[in-house]
Amino acid sequence: xEFYQLKITRKGTKPPIWRRCLxxxxxxxxxxxxxxxxxxxxxxxxxxxxxxxxxxxxxxxxAEGGKTVTNWQYDFRSAADTFVNDLMDxxxxxxxxxxxxxxLPEYRVDIENKVKKAILDDGDREVCFPVxxxxxxREDESIWTDAxxxxxxxEDTFRLQDGESDHRNFEEIKADTENNKILMTSTNPxxxxxxxxxxxxxxxxxxxxxxxxxxxxxxxxxxxxxxxxSRNPDxxxxxxxxxxxxxxxxxxxxxxxxxxxxxxxxxxxxxxxVLSPEGMREIFLQADEWEADAFETILDKKCFLATEEDxxxxxxxxxAGYVVSYSDHHAEVxxxxxxxxxxxxxxxxxxxxxxxxxxxxxxxxxxxIYAIAPLKIVYRMYxxxxxxxxxxxxxxxxxxxxxxxxxxCIVRGDKMIFKTVLQDNLYERIEEYQGDREFYMPSPEExxxxxxxxxxxxxxxxxxxxxxxxxxxxxxxxxxxxxxxxVFKEFSMDGMLSDIMEEFNSRNIVxxxxxxxxxxxxxxxxxNNNTRMxxxxxxxxxxxxxxxxPEASSRVMPSMVPMGSIASTPSFIPxxxxxxxxxxxxxxxxxxxxxxxxxxxxx
Numbered sequence: 001x002e003f004y005q006l007k008i009t010r011k012g013t014k015p016p017i018w019r020r021c022l023x024x025x026x027x028x029x030x031x032x033x034x035x036x037x038x039x040x041x042x043x044x045x046x047x048x049x050x051x052x053x054x055x056x057x058x059x060x061x062x063a064e065g066g067k068t069v070t071n072w073q074y075d076f077r078s079a080a081d082t083f084v085n086d087l088m089d090x091x092x093x094x095x096x097x098x099x100x101x102x103x104l105p106e107y108r109v110d111i112e113n114k115v116k117k118a119i120l121d122d123g124d125r126e127v128c129f130p131v132x133x134x135x136x137x138r139e140d141e142s143i144w145t146d147a148x149x150x151x152x153x154x155e156d157t158f159r160l161q162d163g164e165s166d167h168r169n170f171e172e173i174k175a176d177t178e179n180n181k182i183l184m185t186s187t188n189p190x191x192x193x194x195x196x197x198x199x200x201x202x203x204x205x206x207x208x209x210x211x212x213x214x215x216x217x218x219x220x221x222x223x224x225x226x227x228x229x230s231r232n233p234d235x236x237x238x239x240x241x242x243x244x245x246x247x248x249x250x251x252x253x254x255x256x257x258x259x260x261x262x263x264x265x266x267x268x269x270x271x272x273x274v275l276s277p278e279g280m281r282e283i284f285l286q287a288d289e290w291e292a293d294a295f296e297t298i299l300d301k302k303c304f305l306a307t308e309e310d311x312x313x314x315x316x317x318x319x320a321g322y323v324v325s326y327s328d329h330h331a332e333v334x335x336x337x338x339x340x341x342x343x344x345x346x347x348x349x350x351x352x353x354x355x356x357x358x359x360x361x362x363x364x365x366x367x368x369i370y371a372i373a374p375l376k377i378v379y380r381m382y383x384x385x386x387x388x389x390x391x392x393x394x395x396x397x398x399x400x401x402x403x404x405x406x407x408x409c410i411v412r413g414d415k416m417i418f419k420t421v422l423q424d425n426l427y428e429r430i431e432e433y434q435g436d437r438e439f440y441m442p443s444p445e446e447x448x449x450x451x452x453x454x455x456x457x458x459x460x461x462x463x464x465x466x467x468x469x470x471x472x473x474x475x476x477x478x479x480x481x482x483x484x485x486x487v488f489k490e491f492s493m494d495g496m497l498s499d500i501m502e503e504f505n506s507r508n509i510v511x512x513x514x515x516x517x518x519x520x521x522x523x524x525x526x527x528n529n530n531t532r533m534x535x536x537x538x539x540x541x542x543x544x545x546x547x548x549x550p551e552a553s554s555r556v557m558p559s560m561v562p563m564g565s566i567a568s569t570p571s572f573i574p575x576x577x578x579x580x581x582x583x584x585x586x587x588x589x590x591x592x593x594x595x596x597x598x599x600x601x602x603x
Contacts, residue, residue: 001128002026004088005113008040008096010143011106011474014512017143020134022118022127025088029059029079035130036096038154040107041144047305050079051095051477052087053470059087089114097476099307101329106476129158230302233324233334236271240264250319253405254279274321275336277344283320284344286406289357290452291317298323299333299341306331308478355398358388361451363409365442367418368450368492369538372427377439378416385444433535440538453481455488461530462488465523472516473509483507487524491531497524 002025009018023035033048050059051074062078087094088111097106118127131154132147144150239247240263247266251258254273258266273279284292294313298304306314306329314323314331322341325331362381366373376392383389390398399411409416421427442450449458456462462484469475469483486503490496511517529541536544 001126002114002116003118003127004084004111005115005133007110007112008036009108009110011095011108011476013138014510016136017138018136019132019144019147020112021130021132022115023130025085025114027084029077029082029084030061032084033079033096035158036107036109037098038157039130039132039150041150042098042104045098045100047099048079049097049099050087051097052091053093053095053467055087055091057087099329108471108474129155131155230335231326231330231332233332235275235321235324235334235337236267238324238334239267239270239321242267254282271321275340277340280340280344281349282403283317283322284341284349284353285356285401285403287317287353287357288360288451289354292353292357295322295333295341298331299338301332303330303332305329352398352401355388355390356402358382358385359398359402360406360408361447363407363416363418364451365447366416367408367420369440369442369532369534370418371421371430371534372415372417373439373537375411375414375416377441380441381447384441385447430534434537437537437539440532440536440543442532442538454485456532457484459530461523461527465527468520468523472519473511475509479507487527488531491528492533494533494535497528500524 003022004025005020005022007018007020009016019039021039023032023039027035029050033050034044037044037048046061048060051057052059056074057077058074059077059079059082061080091111093108093110095106096109098104118131131151135144135147137143242250244263244266247263247270248258250270251261251266254270256269256273258269261269274283287295291313294310295317298310298314303326306325310331311318311325317323318325318331321334322337323331323333359382362378365381366378370377375396379392379395382395407419409418410422411417417427421430445458446456449456457466465487466480466484469480475483483503487500490500511520532538532540539547
């Protein structure tokens with residue numbers, strides 16, 4: 001029987017806490033989840049997830065009406081239908097996590113080896129059940145039970161059906177299968193005709209099932225719920241779950257007079273507005289295209305389990321009452337919302353929403369790399385996307401359709417200016433500093449990437465940094481996204497590595513060795529030199545250097561010297577303005593918890 005040798009390390013532990021174990025191959029990820037949960041001493045859960053970062057694959061349990069893709073970068077595979085060999089034979093590691101209400105540790109699982117036969121320490125028996133072969137824990141904290149004691153439990157738990165001997169070896173099982181004498185876990189006997197077509201993997205999978213399935217099926221059965229039906233959510237009832245001050249802010253956003261109104265009246269007025277054709281059109285004109293796509297994906301679903309990734313796209317529409325969330329992490333679109341959306345979402349309106357969304361993405365990109373630019377430059381950016389090759393007059397008409405409270409830019413003369421640089425006429429100093437440089441023209445893919453994430457998630461330098469944060473500093477996905485955005489924000493504004501390190505220190509991120517620190521410094525230098533900068537109208541320091549302009553060589557990473565002695569770098573931003581740098585994807589300074597572009601940035 002084949003086994004994988006895995007080293008399972010709890011992320012974020014210093015020194016690392018880990019267990020090395022043997023687990024069967026030729027089983028499904030649903031079965032593997034139960035095995036890992038038993039090894040890690042967790043309650044069995046259907047909320048597990050395997051993340052293969054290099055392969056960009058998420059493996060989870062599929063549920064009727066549930067969401068599959070939770071991150072646009074990752075493909076989805078059903079845990080019950082995917083065998084571990086499909087991924088573990090080619091990948092070197094994966095992340096194992098459980099999305100429980102109480103935040104649980106994540107684990108990095110290194111796939112160290114694959115062995116065809118393993119002998120227990122007593123030397124008498126072949127391994128035929130999951131087994132822990134080594135562990136490193138902490139003396140000051142009891143995290144796991146003794147490994148020997150746990151192995152006894154694992155041996156007793158993963159047993160053969162019908163009292164079959166634990167000492168039967170693979171050849172015996174295979175022989176019985178060939179003679180059609182045992183049925184394994186299938187309800188139908190293996191016919192000679194069918195067996196002739198079976199692969200060795202199928203036979204070994206059945207052998208693994210012979211040990212694993214009785215316990216696994218029992219555990220999985222505990223998790224099976226009746227098919228979730230509609231909970232018949234109501235928009236007004238949902239809005240009443242908000243605090244009164246939140247409803248007042250929302251009423252102001254929708255220009256609804258609310259002075260002195262009770263919470264009941266506020267919820268009623270807001271429900272009338274969001275369920276009116278005019279109100280819904282106004283709100284969906286402010287939705288980004290990926291938000292609208294996510295909404296349409298769940299439109300006809302009954303109550304479904306929503307993930308953190310879902311709420312990154314659906315959170316703003318949920319604030320309007322269009323997606324009702326429940327305390328058990330489920331969500332659903334109210335029926336009256338569905339019927340109204342299908343009424344107003346004509347082909348013409350859908351096209352307009354997407355044109356406006358793309359305009360807003362281009363404005364976001366302008367804020368990142370120009371701050372101020374001629375309208376003709378923004379027009380060039382807009383029509384580079386094939387489906388948006390409009391005339392200049394059409395471009396200006398689409399620009400007029402951007403709701404006033406959602407427009408991040410203003411037009412003065414023949415130029416578009418990002419609103420955050422209007423204060424104290426900062427845009428004039430920016431334009432003076434930029435001089436007569438050409439405007440870098442981003443691809444449509446770049447624009448969408450920046451608009452969605454707030455940083456160049458597809459850039460190789462940033463991908464290398466992301467990999468370092470994950471593998472070396474053991475940061476989870478949410479932490480990585482936040483840190484990557486901070487890095488881009490600082491470097492694009494000609495910031496300092498010392499500022500970035502302050503952010504790292506505030507999150508208690510530490511380096512284990514001098515070698516790790518040096519590797520990080522080298523990665524950061526590469527990131528800086530490949531960051532699109534406002535100073536250079538979107539060009540990176542490396543691109544400027546390649547242009548062979550005299551002033552370029554002195555500008556390539558002047559602040560990137562050994563950590564601890566960061567040099568000062570001149571910048572067009574005055575010291576009193578540094579604290580006012582707010583990008584569209586920043587948390588809003590008002591404290592609402594929303595992104596700036598979805599809150600005060602629209603005013």
